Amino acid sequence: MDNNYFVDSDKLSEAALAKKHKLENDPSSRTDHMAYMEGMERIKSDVMDRVLSEMNSYDASAYTYADVRAALAHDNCTVEDFKALLSPAAEPFLEKMAEKARLETQKHFGNTVYLFTPLYIANYCENYCVYCGFNCYNDIKRMKLNMEQIEHEMKVIADSGMEEILILTGESRAQSSVEYIGEACKLARKYFRMVGIEIYPVNTEEYRYLHECGVDYVTVFQETYNSDRYEQLHLLGHKRVFPYRFEAQERALMGGMRGIACSALLGLSDFRKDALASALHVYYLQRKYPHAEISLSCPRLRPIINNDEINPLDVHEKQLCQVLCAYRIFLPFCGITVSSRESESFRNGIVKIAATKISAGVSTGIGDHESKYTGKDSDTAEGDEQFEINDSRSFSQMYKDMSGEGLQPVLNDYLYV
Amino acid sequence: MNKDDKLIIGGHEFSSRFILGSGKYSLNLIEAAVKYAGAEIITLAVRRTNSKEHENILDYIPKNVTLLPNTSGARNADEAVRIARLARELGCGDFVKIEIMRDSKYLLPDNQETVRATEILAKEGFVVMPYMYPDLNTARDLVNAGAASVMPLASPIGSNKGLATRDFIQILIDEIDLPIIVDAGIGRPSQACEAMEMGAAAVMSNTALATAGDLPVMAEAFRQAVEAGRKAYLAGLGRVLTRGAAPSDTLTGFLHD
Numbered sequence: 313m314d315n316n317y318f319v320d321s322d323k324l325s326e327a328a329l330a331k332k333h334k335l336e337n338d339p340s341s342r343t344d345h346m347a348y349m350e351g352m353e354r355i356k357s358d359v360m361d362r363v364l365s366e367m368n369s370y371d372a373s374a375y376t377y378a379d380v381r382a383a384l385a386h387d388n389c390t391v392e393d394f395k396a397l398l399s400p401a402a403e404p405f406l407e408k409m410a411e412k413a414r415l416e417t418q419k420h421f422g423n424t425v426y427l428f429t430p431l432y433i434a435n436y437c438e439n440y441c442v443y444c445g446f447n448c449y450n451d452i453k454r455m456k457l458n459m460e461q462i463e464h465e466m467k468v469i470a471d472s473g474m475e476e477i478l479i480l481t482g483e484s485r486a487q488s489s490v491e492y493i494g495e496a497c498k499l500a501r502k503y504f505r506m507v508g509i510e511i512y513p514v515n516t517e518e519y520r521y522l523h524e525c526g527v528d529y530v531t532v533f534q535e536t537y538n539s540d541r542y543e544q545l546h547l548l549g550h551k552r553v554f555p556y557r558f559e560a561q562e563r564a565l566m567g568g569m570r571g572i573a574c575s576a577l578l579g580l581s582d583f584r585k586d587a588l589a590s591a592l593h594v595y596y597l598q599r600k601y602p603h604a605e606i607s608l609s610c611p612r613l614r615p616i617i618n619n620d621e622i623n624p625l626d627v628h629e630k631q632l633c634q635v636l637c638a639y640r641i642f643l644p645f646c647g648i649t650v651s652s653r654e655s656e657s658f659r660n661g662i663v664k665i666a667a668t669k670i671s672a673g674v675s676t677g678i679g680d681h682e683s684k685y686t687g688k689d690s691d692t693a694e695g696d697e698q699f700e701i702n703d704s705r706s707f708s709q710m711y712k713d714m715s716g717e718g719l720q721p722v723l724n725d726y727l728y729v
Numbered sequence: 730m731n732k733d734d735k736l737i738i739g740g741h742e743f744s745s746r747f748i749l750g751s752g753k754y755s756l757n758l759i760e761a762a763v764k765y766a767g768a769e770i771i772t773l774a775v776r777r778t779n780s781k782e783h784e785n786i787l788d789y790i791p792k793n794v795t796l797l798p799n800t801s802g803a804r805n806a807d808e809a810v811r812i813a814r815l816a817r818e819l820g821c822g823d824f825v826k827i828e829i830m831r832d833s834k835y836l837l838p839d840n841q842e843t844v845r846a847t848e849i850l851a852k853e854g855f856v857v858m859p860y861m862y863p864d865l866n867t868a869r870d871l872v873n874a875g876a877a878s879v880m881p882l883a884s885p886i887g888s889n890k891g892l893a894t895r896d897f898i899q900i901l902i903d904e905i906d907l908p909i910i911v912d913a914g915i916g917r918p919s920q921a922c923e924a925m926e927m928g929a930a931a932v933m934s935n936t937a938l939a940t941a942g943d944l945p946v947m948a949e950a951f952r953q954a955v956e957a958g959r960k961a962y963l964a965g966l967g968r969v970l971t972r973g974a975a976p977s978d979t980l981t982g983f984l985h986d
Contacts, residue, residue, distance in 0.1 A: 415940075419887040422753020422939040475780060505780065603804050603831035645834045720755040727776045727815070729808040 315579075315613070315622050317442035317545075321451035332449050335440060335547040345543040345552045352556045353515040353563065359596045360558045366391070367537055367589040375399035384408055389642045394591065397638035398584050406634055413640035413666045420644050425719045426669040427710060428476035429469055430510070433457045433496050435678050435695045437482035439549030441535070443580065445616030445698045446482040448548070452617050455678040455695025456487055462496050466503040468681045472673055472707040475723040476506040478531065482698075483512035483551055490518045494525040501526035505724040508573075512550065513560035519567030528728060530564035531573040532557060533609070536581040537589030545580060561597060571605030572597070573649065578632065579613035579624030587635045591642055598643075607647030607669070608639055614653050614699040629658055633665070640666040652701040659703055660717055672710035674701050734963065736931055738908060739824070739856030739877035741795070745769040746925065747955045748797065748910065749948070750935020752777060753887075756789040758944050763791055766948035772797040772826055772933065775816045787819075797858065799826040806845035813850050825850060826880065827859040836886045840867040844874050851875025860912055863897040868905050879905055880933070882913040883924065887936045889916025892923060902928040918947075918954030925958025926966060 318336055320329060334341045348354055375396040383393035384405065396402060397409060434456035437446040445452060457465065469477065477500055481488040493511055500507045508529035509522060519530065536542050539554045546552045561572040574593045576586035587610075594606050612624035612632060627635075632654075639648060650659055650667040652674040659670055675684050678695025682688055685706070705713065714721045736743040749768040751759055763771060775798045777786050790796065798816035803809035806829065813825040827850070829842045843859045844867060851857045856877045861867055863881035871879055881901055884893035891914060892898065902909045908930030915921050921932040932955055941947035 418940045419889065419936055422936065423755060424753065473781070598834055603833060605833050645836075715755075718755070722777070724780045725774065725777050727802055727812060729803070729811050 313625060315443070315625065317619070317622070319450070319619050321449065321618070323451050324449065328449070332440070336442075339543075342543070342547055343552060345546070345554050346539065347553070348556055349550055349553055351515075352550075352553060355516070355559055355562060355566070357559060357562055357600075359562065359593070359600065360555060362596050363537065363589050363592045364539070366592055367585050370395055370585055370588050372399040372584045375401045377401055377404070380405050383641075384412060391592070391595070391642075394638060394642040395588060397641060398587055398635065400584075402634060402638070403630070406630065406637070409634065409637035409641065410665045413637040414664065416640050416644040417666055417668065421668050423719050424668070424722045424725075425663050425714050426476070426647075426722050426725065427474065427672050427707065427714070428478055428506075428508075428669060429474050429671055429673045429707065430478045430480055430676065431462075431465060431469065431500075431681075432480045432676055432678050432695075432698065433462055433465075433493075434484070434488045435482045435698065436484040436487035437549075438484045438486065439551040440547045441549075441551060442545050442547065443577070443613060443616070443622060445618075445696065450616070450618055452696035453694070455693060457679050459495060459499065461679055461692065463499050463503075465679065465681045466499060468685050469673065470503040472685060473711070473723070474673060474707050475504055476508070476726075477504045478508045478510055478529075478671075479527075480510045481512070483549070485512065485550075490514055490521065494522055497522060497525040497527050501728070506726040513557050513563070516563045516567045519564045519569060523568045526728060528570040528726070529573070529605075530561065530569050530571075531575075531609070532560040532564075533575045533577055533611070534558060534590070534593070535577045537576055537586050537593075538581045541581040558593075561593075562601075565597075565601045565604050571607065573607045573609055573647075575609035575611060577611050577613060578627045578635070583627045583631065583635070587638070591639055594643060594646055605647070606643075607649060608643070609649045609651065610636055610639070611651055611653050614702070616699050617696050620700075629654075632658075633662065636662060636666040652703040653699065654702055656703045656705060656713075660713065663714065663719060664717060670710070670714075672705055673707040674704065676701060734959070736908060738858065741856070743769045743795070743931075745952075745955075746931040746959055747921075747952055748772065748912075748931055748933035749938070750933065751786060751790070753935050753939035754944060756786060759786075759789045760791055761945040762938060762948045763794055764948075765945040765952065766938075767952040768794065768948075770795045770797050770824075772799050772935070773821075774799055774801045775812050775819070775821070776802045778816075778819055778821070787821075795824060796821045797824045797826050798822075799828045799860075800846075801828045801830070803827075803829045803846075804831045805829060805839070806842040806849065809842070809846040810849050813846075813855060814853075817855075823854060824856045824858065827857060838862055838882065840864060843867075844870045847871055847876050848874035851877075858910070863894045863901055865897075865900055865904060868901050872905060872907055876907060878908040878910050878930070880910045880912040883911050883920070884914030886913045888914050889937055889940070890914050891916055891920040895923075895927070898924070898929070899927055918950045921951055922954040922958035922961075925955055926961045928962050929958075931955075 379396035510531040800809040800812040884890035
């Protein structure tokens with residue numbers, strides 16, 4: 313079973329529709345997704361080969377209850393133990409896994425939980441990623457904020473009390489250049505203590521420039537680590553290039569960034585393999601760059617504008633919880649972010665077990681913070697959302713709720729040095 | 730026991746030998762932790778103080794307690810020096826605990842960079858308390874660099890594994906004239922007590938309290954353990970037999986003149 317991703321907008325020209333259908337139905341019309349495009353930097357690294365070979369040889373059905381019991385009994389979780397904890401055999405042990413995960417989270421993070429919010433500054437995109445609301449064939453209101461509008465958004469968010477921000481764009485170099493993003497980050501430094509970005513992958517020197525603009529954390533989602541499946545989902549644009557995306561975190565660290573985040577988008581492919589690969593991506597990066605602050609996210613597929621049927625298939629909350637507990641046990645030091653794609657009740661529960669960072673006051677649209685935060689009608693246009701969120705709690709509500717759960721919300725634990 | 734048994738760091742006198750961490754539990758528990766632990770020094774991450782009024786950790790720390798800002802987040806000496814100077818500007822006083830890590834997994838300190846930062850900051854008049862991996866040569870370098878104490882780790886931060894480096898800490902206690910303060914990895918009051926029996930000048934803990942069921946009660950337990958260990962050390966521990974009972978005939982009983 314799979315999602316039906318293909319939606320035709322009646323606004324597309326005949327020629328555009330023909331091209332779209334060809335991309336969807338004729339693999340030979342698509343570019344080689346393993347070949348770097350012009351201008352894409354190549355680095356020396358064996359991380360991708362190591363991750364993919366481990367993932368490809370992983371047979372989740374081969375693990376038994378005994379393997380899971382042994383993994384839970386070990387002080388240090390090996391890669392083999394982790395594979396057992398991700399397997400279907402571990403499902404009956406979820407409560408035990410949660411207990412162990414909670415202990416590790418407490419040892420490394422105490423009872424703290426970090427809060428942040430994303431800020432989308434543009435939703436133009438040059439890629440055709442079939443599951444994403446921003447994809448270039450999707451009929452949505454496009455928008456790119458100018459610096460004045462960005463500053464206004466930042467003021468509204470900063471006034472709510474938030475101190476950490478993640479700046480996002482659709483993936484369009486033409487509309488959202490590195491310099492444009494850099495200027496936005498310089499503004500962000502004025503209003504926030506900590507600035508991260510989630511943008512299209514760039515070269516090392518461009519990451520260095522963005523770091524100098526005030527950014528220290530870079531998030532890039534690989535979406536799926538199964539390169540064949542990746543090819544079927546990312547049909548057009550620079551995002552199609554699998555290895556360039558895979559190496560983004562390394563380039564970011566080489567460019568001077570303090571930390572990076574990795575993730576698969578669960579529901580696109582075999583989630584156990586994707587979870588294994590996500591964690592191994594972190595694991596091998598940590599071995600190669602021991603100073604780096606590394607974190608994992610765990611997004612699941614959500615409905616988008618013009619396709620409200622998209623869902624994460626077999627990755628139910630129970631499976632997501634299993635993945636997160638396994639992450640925590642395998643990588644006790646690793647930050648784990650759970651976004652507003654998940655429900656209020658799930659997020660309230662998971663922060664007590666494994667998650668260390670959650671978003672609040674979230675909008676995945678463009679230029680709509682004032683209307684969403686204050687209820688005031690915005691006097692400018694707004695751009696459509698990337699996906700539907702599932703937890704719309706404001707910053708102050710989240711702060712209150714987390715305190716109510718016995719946790720200490722932390723707004724900033726960072727200095728730009 | 731001598732009532733004047735004071736812990737002296739950089740010319741400052743303290744009665745308590747338990748240093749409290751602050752970063753891993755709710756801000757509203759800090760006051761109770763300080764009270765029950767009897768702590769006179771509390772550490773805090775400078776990067777956590779870099780926050781607006783909404784939740785500034787500084788507002789939760791009782792005023793009569795000496796702040797020991799740490800440089801966590803620093804990856805080299807230069808970053809540690811910058812963070813220490815910022816702490817001073819923020820009004821955190823002259824004490825600084827140097828933490829330099831370029832390992833995000835175990836958070837083990839970089840001894841070499843720590844010596845370098847100690848030298849710079851001591852010259853600037855800071856009371857420098859470096860967190861370090863227990864190595865005798867490094868400890869001597871820290872003394873020469875102007876450190877006010879030496880803070881060897883017992884085991885990795887947050888691990889609660891106790892005195893994994895016991896024998897090496899003992900060497901520092903025996904050979905270094907500065908106060909040796911055991912930091913990181915102390916998970917139970919009994920381990921804190923053991924460190925004090927060994928002759929450590931003080932013990933520092935954070936995670937052990939943060940992960941306890943009842944934080945104030947655990948804080949009190951640590952205070953008592955640290956005091957007990959100190960008394961035992963000052964009293965001089967009794968003999969420990971290594972094998973069997975003591976022989977009634979001594980081996981050297983045949984010696985007559």
